[in-house]
Amino acid sequence: MTADTTAVIGSPRSTVDSIVRVTGLKKVYESNRGPVEAIGDITFDVPRGQFACIVGPSGAGKTTLLKCLAGLLSPTAGEVVLEGERVDGPPRGMAVVFQEYGRSLFPWKTVQQNVELPLRLKKTPRDQREHKVAEALTAVGLADRGHAFPWQLSGGMQQRVAIARAIAYEPHVLLMDEPFAAVDAQTRADLEDLVRSLWQDLGVTTLFVTHDVDEAVYLGERVLVLSASPTCVLDDITVDLPADREQVDTRSSARFAALRTRVHRGIQDAKAGRRTPSEQPA
Numbered sequence: 001m002t003a004d005t006t007a008v009i010g011s012p013r014s015t016v017d018s019i020v021r022v023t024g025l026k027k028v029y030e031s032n033r034g035p036v037e038a039i040g041d042i043t044f045d046v047p048r049g050q051f052a053c054i055v056g057p058s059g060a061g062k063t064t065l066l067k068c069l070a071g072l073l074s075p076t077a078g079e080v081v082l083e084g085e086r087v088d089g090p091p092r093g094m095a096v097v098f099q100e101y102g103r104s105l106f107p108w109k110t111v112q113q114n115v116e117l118p119l120r121l122k123k124t125p126r127d128q129r130e131h132k133v134a135e136a137l138t139a140v141g142l143a144d145r146g147h148a149f150p151w152q153l154s155g156g157m158q159q160r161v162a163i164a165r166a167i168a169y170e171p172h173v174l175l176m177d178e179p180f181a182a183v184d185a186q187t188r189a190d191l192e193d194l195v196r197s198l199w200q201d202l203g204v205t206t207l208f209v210t211h212d213v214d215e216a217v218y219l220g221e222r223v224l225v226l227s228a229s230p231t232c233v234l235d236d237i238t239v240d241l242p243a244d245r246e247q248v249d250t251r252s253s254a255r256f257a258a259l260r261t262r263v264h265r266g267i268q269d270a271k272a273g274r275r276t277p278s279e280q281p282a
């Protein structure tokens with residue numbers, strides 16, 4: 001994680017070290033019922049190492065945005081720049097964790113083999129692969145399940161395998177699209193704490209899409225609220241909570257309540273078709 005990006009001198013949006021820059025991003029799908037303008041015009045930068053959450057109403061284009069970031073979809077206009085390079089296909093420095101862990105793991109491969117696969121594709125030497133896989137499985141608490149098959153594990157454990165696979169790859173940017181939507185509440189809380197502690201330990205820039213306002217505030221250093229389609233950034237909120245978070249204490253603090261109110265209001269504004277916040281925050 002050493003590559004540096006150079007800020008563009010004189011650019012109004014130049015920041016010291018933006019690892020991701022999204023500029024004027026627009027995505028129109030062609031469908032048999034005519035064009036669908038999923039993303040209207042999105043612009044934002046992500047500083048290296050930040051944990052940013054993205055929320056917005058259903059159909060706002062969150063998944064479309066992540067797919068454009070991951071180079072899985074080409075934008076209709078605008079661009080995504082990762083570490084100074086325009087994204088025009090899946091970039092090496094990114095890993096993605098999707099909601100559907102059941103479909104993202106290969107059922108005929110063991111946990112270990114699933115986690116190892118991207119490292120093989122990256123042509124990581126075998127001894128290093130073994131070490132990185134073991135380390136990643138230990139980090140997600142599955143050191144002893146390497147020889148199991150995904151279908152022998154619970155949903156939460158399968159999602160931990162997907163997270164281990166992403167971190168073993170040592171991405172510079174980790175994209176997550178509603179990764180905990182399909183697990184029960186207690187597992188979800190555990191996975192939230194796991195992802196935050198991995199982020200704190202590894203320093204990987206993380207973009208996390210969720211429809212859960214409380215989850216966004218609990219996890220993020222920043223929450224981007226997207227408008228309804230055709231999508232723009234409706235609000236960009238700094239989460240100024242202490243770095244050490246705890247499920248009960250953090251969520252019951254007054255600052256947490258104020259932040260979640262602002263995010264909620266943003267989503268209500270989005271649903272009402274607004275493109276800027278209706279009220280200035282306290």
Ligand SMILES: Nc1ncnc2c1ncn2[C@@H]1O[C@H](COP(=O)(O)OP(=O)(O)OP(=O)(O)O)[C@@H](O)[C@H]1O
Nearest residue numbers: 029030031036038057058059060061062063064065
């Ligand atoms: N392949 C496609 N072809 C045509 N339209 C699409 C396609 N994929 C998504 N869309 C449309 O683009 C818009 C944005 O979809 P997207 O899945 O990005 O939203 P989302 O914010 O992720 O929604 P959700 O919160 O439900 O996951 C929606 O109107 C959707 O119907």
Ligand SMILES: [Mg+2]
Nearest residue numbers: 062063064177
């Ligand atoms: Mg989605």
